[in-house]
Amino acid sequence: MTDLPEVSGLTIGILGGTGDQGKGLARRFALAGHPVLIGSRDAGRAQEAADSIGNGARGAENAAVAAEADIVIVAVPWDGHKATLSALREPLAGKIVVDCVNPLGFDKQGAYALPVEEGSAAQQAAAVLTDSRVVAAFHHVSAVLLLDPAVDKVDLDVLVLGDDREATDTVQALASVIPGVRGVYGGRLRNAHQVEALTANLISINRRYKAHAGVRLTDI
Amino acid sequence: MTDLPEVSGLTIGILGGTGDQGKGLARRFALAGHPVLIGSRDAGRAQEAADSIGNGARGAENAAVAAEADIVIVAVPWDGHKATLSALREPLAGKIVVDCVNPLGFDKQGAYALPVEEGSAAQQAAAVLTDSRVVAAFHHVSAVLLLDPAVDKVDLDVLVLGDDREATDTVQALASVIPGVRGVYGGRLRNAHQVEALTANLISINRRYKAHAGVRLTDI
Numbered sequence: 260m261t262d263l264p265e266v267s268g269l270t271i272g273i274l275g276g277t278g279d280q281g282k283g284l285a286r287r288f289a290l291a292g293h294p295v296l297i298g299s300r301d302a303g304r305a306q307e308a309a310d311s312i313g314n315g316a317r318g319a320e321n322a323a324v325a326a327e328a329d330i331v332i333v334a335v336p337w338d339g340h341k342a343t344l345s346a347l348r349e350p351l352a353g354k355i356v357v358d359c360v361n362p363l364g365f366d367k368q369g370a371y372a373l374p375v376e377e378g379s380a381a382q383q384a385a386a387v388l389t390d391s392r393v394v395a396a397f398h399h400v401s402a403v404l405l406l407d408p409a410v411d412k413v414d415l416d417v418l419v420l421g422d423d424r425e426a427t428d429t430v431q432a433l434a435s436v437i438p439g440v441r442g443v444y445g446g447r448l449r450n451a452h453q454v455e456a457l458t459a460n461l462i463s464i465n466r467r468y469k470a471h472a473g474v475r476l477t478d479i
Numbered sequence: 480m481t482d483l484p485e486v487s488g489l490t491i492g493i494l495g496g497t498g499d500q501g502k503g504l505a506r507r508f509a510l511a512g513h514p515v516l517i518g519s520r521d522a523g524r525a526q527e528a529a530d531s532i533g534n535g536a537r538g539a540e541n542a543a544v545a546a547e548a549d550i551v552i553v554a555v556p557w558d559g560h561k562a563t564l565s566a567l568r569e570p571l572a573g574k575i576v577v578d579c580v581n582p583l584g585f586d587k588q589g590a591y592a593l594p595v596e597e598g599s600a601a602q603q604a605a606a607v608l609t610d611s612r613v614v615a616a617f618h619h620v621s622a623v624l625l626l627d628p629a630v631d632k633v634d635l636d637v638l639v640l641g642d643d644r645e646a647t648d649t650v651q652a653l654a655s656v657i658p659g660v661r662g663v664y665g666g667r668l669r670n671a672h673q674v675e676a677l678t679a680n681l682i683s684i685n686r687r688y689k690a691h692a693g694v695r696l697t698d699i
Contacts, residue, residue: 371669414697418680446683449591454680456673460638463666468699475695477634479688 263432263442264425270294271433272328274321274343275335277308280359283405284332284397287413289314291436298324325350330357330433332397333384337362337373340380344387352390355426357433358451359397361458369463372456379452381420394421394430395451396442398458401471405437412439415473418454420445443476483652483662484645490514491653492548494541494563495555497528500579503625504552504617507633509534511656518544545570550577550653552617553604557582557593560600564607572610575646577653578671579617581678589683592676599672601640614641614650615671616662618678621691625657632659635693638674640665663696 271288273281276297289295289312297312298321299305305318325331325347335343337360344351360380362373377383381395396419404410417434419442421427431442445454457474464472491508493501496517509515509532517532518541519525525538545551545567555563557580564571580600582593597603601615616639624630637654639662641647651662665674677694684692 368667368669372673420680444684444687446680447588449588450676450679450683453592453673453676456670457677459670460640460666460674463670464664464696464699467664470698472699473697475697476684477693477695478690479684479692 263428263435266429266432266436267292269329269433270296270327272296272298272324272331274298274324274331274333274347276318276324277304278334278336279402279406280397280400281332281334282308282312283400283402284334284359285309285316286312286314287405287437288433289316293436296324296328322347322350328354330355330429332357332359334359337380341383341387344384348388348390351388354391355394355429356384356388356391357394357396357430358384359395359400361398361455363459369466370459372452372459375452378449379455381448381451381455385448392421392423392426393448394419394423394426395448395454396420396430396434398455399461399474401473404471413437413473414439414475416441416443416476418443418445418474420448420451420454422448443479483648483655486649486652486656487512489549489653490516490547492516492518492544492551494518494544494551494553494567496538497524498554498556499622499626500617500620501552501554502528502532503620503622504554504579505529505536506532506534507625507657508653509536513656516544516548542567542570548574550575550649552577552579554579557600561603561607564604568608568610571608574611575614575649576604576608576611577614577616577650578604579615579620581618581675583679589686590679592672592679595672598669599675601668601671601675605668612641612643612646613668614639614643614646615668615674616640616650616654618675619681619694621693624691633657633693634659634695636661636663636695638663638665638694640668640671640674642668663699
């Protein structure tokens with residue numbers, strides 16, 4: 260593994276931080292000592308989520324979080340992804356924006372990948388946020404494990420994708436502040452679709468094996 | 480993990496078995512005691528590949544392999560995938576057909592997933608081979624490791640996808656005869672695209688980390 264940049268002290272903002280995935284990540288970053296801002300369309304709901312996490316997390320509207328945070332994680336529902344980001348182009352300019360959204364559909368047979376015009380949620384973010392440094396990561400984290408106080412370590416490699424080396428290195432370092440987690444470079448943004456879509460397979464695997472499966476890469 | 484069926488003694492045929500991926504799998508199945516048939520358009524080249532593997536492997540034309548084998552692995556280049564399978568509909572009828580083809584393109588920036596009209600190579604196989612039991616598996620195996628006599632164990636979970644439980648169970652059992660490998664159910668065939676496409680990411684990972692990365696699933 261390469262040397263990764265120092266990320267301690269960076270303020271982490273999480274758009275859509277009231278959902279389980281966002282809240283789980285917020286909790287782990289707050290536990291690791293990062294100032295954490297939970298964003299929501301509704302400042303009150305954001306504050307509620309922040310209170311439930313504790314460890315100094317604060318809540319605010321998405322726009323305020325986008326403006327204040329050093330690194331912004333996008334954990335909004337796929338349904339509102341494009342509209343939410345389009346409204347935040349300005350406060351997100353120049354920042355590392357980490358998309359962790361999985362465009363999935365569900366039916367009786369389980370989860371499946373939705374087609375995305377831009378190729379992937381991450382590429383859609385990059386198309387909208389032309390002045391931001393878009394990275395894709397944290398797709399496969401289990402919200403259940405992140406939120407479970409009995410789980411000290413999360414046994415998982417976070418695949419980090421992007422075309423800006425300094426940005427992907429930074430997000431790899433950020434992933435690695437969560438005990439047990441390793442941030443691993445996972446390729447360019449054009450190869451984000453399959454990483455997002457693989458979440459559908461993990462859902463099938465979890466159902467079959469009654470597990471919270473994570474991905475580890477061997478030999479690195 | 481569930482109990483898997485007995486597969487010892489089953490004859491494994493490998494279409495396109497003269498390529499590295501097919502030859503690597505052939506070698507490991509032969510070492511595990513399976514009768515192995517290597518298929519190619521050219522019987523002479525098939526026999527050469529079989530001779531290089533030894534351990535009782537035999538070579539023949541693809542059609543003869545399809546007719547004789549109990550389980551048939553499809554390891555042909557994506558380029559000839561549809562045509563090869565269309566010509567083998569009859570000998571493959573009723574059999575478990577395991578597609579391990581990754582439809583990838585390559586340019587200066589590395590590998591990327593090709594769009595597939597049917598959704599994935601495996602779904603294309605299922606669309607062509609309507610009387611076969613199509614399973615997708617063995618996408619992420621490293622040919623280099625499979626072919627390396629110094630490698631006793633391959634540190635890898637093989638994701639096995641399909642809609643026929645008995646067939647996926649059988650292929651999971653087959654994957655597990657390779658020392659170190661575990662066959663894991665990975666979802667329905669409609670979720671095969673992202674597993675095939677993830678090979679592009681593994682290629683990027685291998686390049687970045689100078690590795691032969693494999694995938695392991697945690698918590699199962």
